[in-house]
Amino acid sequence: MHYYRYQNAATREVSCCYKYLMFSYNIIFWLAGAAFIAIGFWAWSEKGVLLDLTQVTRLHGFDPVWLVLVVGAVTFILGFAGCVGALRENICLLKFFSGVIGFIFFLELTAAVLAVVFQDPLRDWISDFFLANVKAYREDIDLQNLIDSLQRLNHCCGAKDPDDWDLNVYFNCSQSNISREKCGVPFSCCLSDPADTVVNTQCGYDVRAGQKGDWGNYIYTQGCIPALEAWLPRNIYIVAGAFIVISLLQMMGIFLARTLIGDIEQVKLSY
DSSP: OHHHHHHHHHTTSOOHHHHHHHHHHHHHHHHHHHHHHHHHHHHHHHHTTTTOTTHHHHOOSOOHHHHHHHHHHHHHHHHHHHHHHHHTTOHHHHHHHHHHHHHHHHHHHHHHHHHHHTHHHHHHHHHHHHHHHHHTTTTOHHHHHHHHHHHHHHTOOSSSSGGGGGGSTTTOOOTTOOOTTTTOOOGGGBOOOTTOOSOOTTTTTTGGGSOGGGGGGTBOOSOHHHHHHHHHHHTHHHHHHHHHHHHHHHHHHHHHHHHHHHHHHHHHHHO
8 A cells, every 4th residue: 555655656746857958948048147147247347337326327328238237137037937946846936937938928029010010100219219329329338339330230320321420429510519520420330341450440530521422432321220121121031030939939938837837736736
């Protein structure tokens, strides 16, 4: 009789396969989240923000470090909940993990649908967001590097055209502007030559002071918003593939968590 009860209890154990799959799935995200957080605080320490937190509120544009920290924090918390929930067989942590992942998946679907339905308002919002950061171009080194990377990769300049750089106090063409960069554009707007081994950071000086028809000889004349609109149709399969892969990873996480929750509940009911 005692031997029979031992066998019956053994058949109601939590599946080790799902348990350690869940742990392995989340340990990567847990470590990645910790790395993102460390990178974010390192970037802030390099800019002196950790010594003067009021710098965060004084920036008029978007600080990319915020995005790194938010992504890192969410990934770290979810990875922690998944790992500890799996190892400790904690139903609350597993339900928290699957619920947040499901909510994020719902937000992604909603954002995708809204982006398709409200294309014009979205385009205007992105344009306004870009212009606001053009104004703050020199205020933050990370923002500056982000805009430079965007312009160089997409061969564009400004939101709609190079004249958008008139919004920046260093590049505008007003009579009161005494900056050496007056009527110019950032170096990332300049036409690139693969043979150049050294970046000429002064290549955009005084470009907009000349005839508008001659700008195309020196800088990119297409705005970044039209460039991104042209990029999306050409790379729609890459974007769709990335979305599908991310969605599958999220659904796999939800499946593992819910399966493990079911196993744990069955074991509890058996005692």
